[in-house]
Amino acid sequence: MKMSARNMINGKVEGVKVGQVMASVKIKIESPNVITAIITKESIDELDIKEGDAVKAIIKSTEVMVGKE
Amino acid sequence: MKMSARNMINGKVEGVKVGQVMASVKIKIESPNVITAIITKESIDELDIKEGDAVKAIIKSTEVMVGKE
Amino acid sequence: MKMSARNMINGKVEGVKVGQVMASVKIKIESPNVITAIITKESIDELDIKEGDAVKAIIKSTEVMVGKE
Amino acid sequence: MKMSARNMINGKVEGVKVGQVMASVKIKIESPNVITAIITKESIDELDIKEGDAVKAIIKSTEVMVGKE
Amino acid sequence: MKMSARNMINGKVEGVKVGQVMASVKIKIESPNVITAIITKESIDELDIKEGDAVKAIIKSTEVMVGKE
Amino acid sequence: MKMSARNMINGKVEGVKVGQVMASVKIKIESPNVITAIITKESIDELDIKEGDAVKAIIKSTEVMVGKE
Numbered sequence: 059m060k061m062s063a064r065n066m067i068n069g070k071v072e073g074v075k076v077g078q079v080m081a082s083v084k085i086k087i088e089s090p091n092v093i094t095a096i097i098t099k100e101s102i103d104e105l106d107i108k109e110g111d112a113v114k115a116i117i118k119s120t121e122v123m124v125g126k127e
Numbered sequence: 128m129k130m131s132a133r134n135m136i137n138g139k140v141e142g143v144k145v146g147q148v149m150a151s152v153k154i155k156i157e158s159p160n161v162i163t164a165i166i167t168k169e170s171i172d173e174l175d176i177k178e179g180d181a182v183k184a185i186i187k188s189t190e191v192m193v194g195k196e
Numbered sequence: 197m198k199m200s201a202r203n204m205i206n207g208k209v210e211g212v213k214v215g216q217v218m219a220s221v222k223i224k225i226e227s228p229n230v231i232t233a234i235i236t237k238e239s240i241d242e243l244d245i246k247e248g249d250a251v252k253a254i255i256k257s258t259e260v261m262v263g264k265e
Numbered sequence: 266m267k268m269s270a271r272n273m274i275n276g277k278v279e280g281v282k283v284g285q286v287m288a289s290v291k292i293k294i295e296s297p298n299v300i301t302a303i304i305t306k307e308s309i310d311e312l313d314i315k316e317g318d319a320v321k322a323i324i325k326s327t328e329v330m331v332g333k334e
Numbered sequence: 335m336k337m338s339a340r341n342m343i344n345g346k347v348e349g350v351k352v353g354q355v356m357a358s359v360k361i362k363i364e365s366p367n368v369i370t371a372i373i374t375k376e377s378i379d380e381l382d383i384k385e386g387d388a389v390k391a392i393i394k395s396t397e398v399m400v401g402k403e
Numbered sequence: 404m405k406m407s408a409r410n411m412i413n414g415k416v417e418g419v420k421v422g423q424v425m426a427s428v429k430i431k432i433e434s435p436n437v438i439t440a441i442i443t444k445e446s447i448d449e450l451d452i453k454e455g456d457a458v459k460a461i462i463k464s465t466e467v468m469v470g471k472e
Contacts, residue, residue, distance in 0.1 A: 059197070061254065062239035062331040064163035066194065077423030078284030079303070082443060083193055088157050094133035095191035096424070096443060098257055098289060098303060101200035105195045114194035116199065119236055120327045120465045121190035122164035124152055124407040125135065125183035126174045128404070130461065131400040131446035146216030147353030148372070151236060165217070165236060167358060167372060167464055170407035185406065188443055189258045189396045193200040202301035204332065215354030220374060221331055226295050232271035233329035234355070234374060243333045252332035258396045259328035260302035262290055262338040263273065263321035264312045266335070268392065269377035269469040285422030286441065305395055305427060305441060308338035323337065326374055327465045340439035342470065359469055364433050370409035371467035381471045390470035397466035398440035400428055401411065401459035402450045 065117040069093065071109050076102055083107060085115050134186040138162065140178050145171055152176060154184050202257040207231065209249040214240055221245060223253050271326040276300065278318040283309055290314060292322050340395040345369065347387040352378055359383060361391050410462040414438065416454050421447055428452060430460050 069085040072092060081102045083095045093115045107113065138154040141161060150171045152164045162184045176182065207223040210230060219240045221233045231253045245251065276292040279299060288309045290302045300322045314320065345361040348368060357378045359371045369391045383389065414430040417437060426447045428440045438460045452458065 059252065059332045059334050060243050062233070062235040062243060063192075064236060064239065067160055067162075075424060077425065079282060079287045079289050080284065080424045082188070082424050082445070085193070087160075091136055091156075093136075093186075093191060094188040094443070094445070095193050095200070096189045096258070097191075097193055097200040098202060098301070100289070100301070101193065101202065105193065105198050105200060107193060107195065111195060114197065116192040116194050117162075117186055117190060118328070118330055119151070119163040120165045120234070121186060121463070122162060122166075123132075123185040123463055124154070124164050124166055124170065124174065124176060125185050125404045126176065126180060127404050128401045128403050128459065129450050131440070131442040131450060133443060133446065144217060146218065148351060148356045148358050149217045149353065151217050151238070163236070163238070164407070165465070166407040167370070167409060169358070169370070170409065174405050174407060183404065187397070187399055189441070190256070192256055194197045196197050201330075205298055205300075213355060215356065218355045220326070220355050220376070223331070225298075229274055229294075231274075231324075231329060232326040232374070232376075233331050234327045235329075235331055239331065243331065245331060245333065249333060254330040254332050255300075255324055255328060257289070257301040258303045259324060259394070260300060260304075261270075261323040261394055262292070262302050262304055262308065262312065262314060263323050263335045264314065264318060265335050266390065266470045266472050267381050269371070269373040269381060271374060271377065286420060286425045286427050287422065302338070303396070304338040305340060305439070307427070307439070308340065312336050312338060321335065325466070325468055327372070339468075343436055343438075358464070361469070363436075367412055367432075369412075369462075369467060370464040371469050372465045373467075373469055377469065381469065383469060383471065387471060392468040392470050393438075393462055393466060395427070395439040396441045397462060398438060398442075399408075399461040400430070400440050400442055400446065400450065400452060401461050402452065402456060
């Protein structure tokens with residue numbers, strides 16, 4: 059399946075922290091960048107996401123802001 | 128100012144495409160990654176965003192999805 | 197690829213309206229429901245989205261609100 | 266009140282899972298579709314959302330992505 | 335209808351700028367605050383939004399970030 | 404740093420409720436308005452957000468909906 063989401067960044071899961079409903083996934087993209095994804099605990103279980111997994115961080119472009127010094 | 132947004136990625140503006148209300152900004156983060164940000168034309172003007180600018184792509188972690196093969 | 201996005205709804209493209217940067221896609225899911233997706237013109241071109249296409253409407257669950265009378 | 270959100274889908278609450286801050290609501294829209302909404306526990310309490318309730322899943326169109334095989 | 339969206343702020347439309355697909359609505363909430371909403375042109379037409387209208391700015395709480403000096 | 408996010412509202416933290424992964428921050432902007440922000444527990448800790456803090460509620464304009472009676 060091809061998706062309209064413009065941003066797909068390959069990375070590796072560095073850590074997973076699971077709450078009752080939500081979970082935080084740390085994805086190392088390229089040193090020194092780490093992307094945090096907050097997704098459901100249900101997704102963690104269904105995709106079996108664990109440290110070391112090769113994953114994609116996917117972000118709809120309307121969600122990206124721009125900062126400039 | 129420090130922000131709750133967990134994801135701030137340094138990059139360089141590779142291209143700007145401006146519509147009547149919205150605008151698309153291509154941000155090169157590290158080869159071969161380019162992030163697309165859809166922001167208002169007003170922001171483009173106010174921050175004077177143009178090709179070659181050093182910027183940050185800022186993403187709230189609740190907006191990041193995870194994909195896994 | 198499996199995705200953390202919890203909501204994937206099969207449907208058919210009923211209409212596409214393209215602006216300079218953004219585009220609106222009407223997706224008929226099941227009578228009488230039509231879902232509107234606002235995505236980039238770039239995605240329309242790259243996925244070659246046109247009326248009658250079988251597509252999926254994909255929505256991260258943190259983006260869904262609940263209303264009750 | 267009329268809202269700018271383009272997507273309002275009638276459904277029935279199929280299940281509610283409540284964490285400390287967030288909650289997950291499963292909304293059955295039409296067989297076999299179920300939409301997951303992640304909303305605050307506070308909303309669950311204030312709207313008194315429980316299994317069997319007739320509700321609307323409300324989604325801003327800028328949050329909908331499109332996937333195509 | 336009651337909504338799970340936690341943030342509803344009364345205000346007055348100060349200006350509307352319409353593109354081909356998207357539109358920008360400036361909502362004056364209380365001096366000196368103005369909130370910008372980017373919504374579809376279709377919503378502008380259907381809700382007949384124009385300068386001076388009393389409206390609500392509605393924001394899902396998962397979309398709000400926090401900044402601190 | 405200047406940001407493309409169009410909405411920055413000054414306020415004071417009225418209350419913080421922390422879960423395992425996510426946290427809710429109540430920000431009093433101007434009587435009688437209170438904005439709810441759902442952010443990560445990690446941000447709460449890193450920015451040391453506590454009751455009485457002067458903060459900014461930051462909202463990307465594509466996330467704001469409009470309601471009209």
